[in-house]
Amino acid sequence: MKDNKNVNRRDAIKLGLGATILGAAGMSQAHEKVMKTPFPLEQVFIPIAGSDQEFPVRRIYCIGRNYAAHAREMGSDPTREPPFFFQKPTDAIQFVAPNKLVDHPYPSLTKNYHYEVELVAALNKGGKNIPVDKALDLVYGYALGLDMTRRDLQRFMGDQKKPWEIGKSFDHSAPIGPIFLVGKTGHFTQGNIELSVNGVVKQKADLSQMIWSVAEQISKLSEANELFPGDIIYSGTPENVGPVVKGDVIRCQINGLPDLSIKIV
Numbered sequence: 471m472k473d474n475k476n477v478n479r480r481d482a483i484k485l486g487l488g489a490t491i492l493g494a495a496g497m498s499q500a501h502e503k504v505m506k507t508p509f510p511l512e513q514v515f516i517p518i519a520g521s522d523q524e525f526p527v528r529r530i531y532c533i534g535r536n537y538a539a540h541a542r543e544m545g546s547d548p549t550r551e552p553p554f555f556f557q558k559p560t561d562a563i564q565f566v567a568p569n570k571l572v573d574h575p576y577p578s579l580t581k582n583y584h585y586e587v588e589l590v591a592a593l594n595k596g597g598k599n600i601p602v603d604k605a606l607d608l609v610y611g612y613a614l615g616l617d618m619t620r621r622d623l624q625r626f627m628g629d630q631k632k633p634w635e636i637g638k639s640f641d642h643s644a645p646i647g648p649i650f651l652v653g654k655t656g657h658f659t660q661g662n663i664e665l666s667v668n669g670v671v672k673q674k675a676d677l678s679q680m681i682w683s684v685a686e687q688i689s690k691l692s693e694a695n696e697l698f699p700g701d702i703i704y705s706g707t708p709e710n711v712g713p714v715v716k717g718d719v720i721r722c723q724i725n726g727l728p729d730l731s732i733k734i735v
């Protein structure tokens with residue numbers, strides 16, 4: 471391994487070397503030759519339950535208004551709308567170990583910070599134009615997640631017909647538990663999904679009440695974008711979303727997965 475200090479500036483520029491040569495410490499010589507970047511970049515991972523492997527996250531998709539009662543509370547008619555999706559950056563991932571109370575930072579810029587409990591599907595295969603009856607073959611596992619939302623900013627931007635990304639796609643806005651292999655849990659097409667704040671139940675529904683099933687979501691998404699291993703999909707939240715403030719404890723439950731709890735700090 472060549473020490474970065476021994477690479478003079480001219481050579482470094484010519485070779486495209488920089489932090490990478492340090493970041494590549496411990497990697498094979500062959501890999502080092504291939505990887506020439508001006509700085510190292512960390513991959514985001516989610517732990518896989520019962521495994522020493524971790525799931526590398528490629529893209530985070532989220533479906534909007536996927537439970538009828540929630541669509542109505544957001545001011546739309548669920549019966550006439552095709553599904554729509556948005557993304558969060560991988561930086562949004564905050565891993566929450568099961569059965570522990572994990573601190574979650576109240577974000578900047580908002581005065582109306584909302585919870586949305588959701589089932590998350592994690593893909594280990596990809597493709598385009600996946601038919602619904604083949605879509606679940608792409609699913610590697612499932613996790614319990616939260617699509618945390620700066621509701622005031624989401625609404626403010628929406629009212630002005632501007633992208634509401636700032637309301638949805640920010641640091642730590644995607645708390646998530648470990649991924650459970652589908653071979654162990656089966657597919658989640660029904661079962662209780664629930665969220666409580668400080669012990670009071672706020673959201674409670676059944677996964678079967680999704681307007682677009684996970685299979686249909688995968689199929690629809692694959693018409694818009696080629697899907698890839700590492701993509702994860704937040705499958706929407708039931709009605710009765712609402713605000714939290716510092717000190718509140720959010721507890722999420724889905725039948726068949728361990729509970730996930732965060733404390734807003």
Ligand code: MN
Binds near residue numbers: 533534586588707
């Ligand atoms: Mn959501």
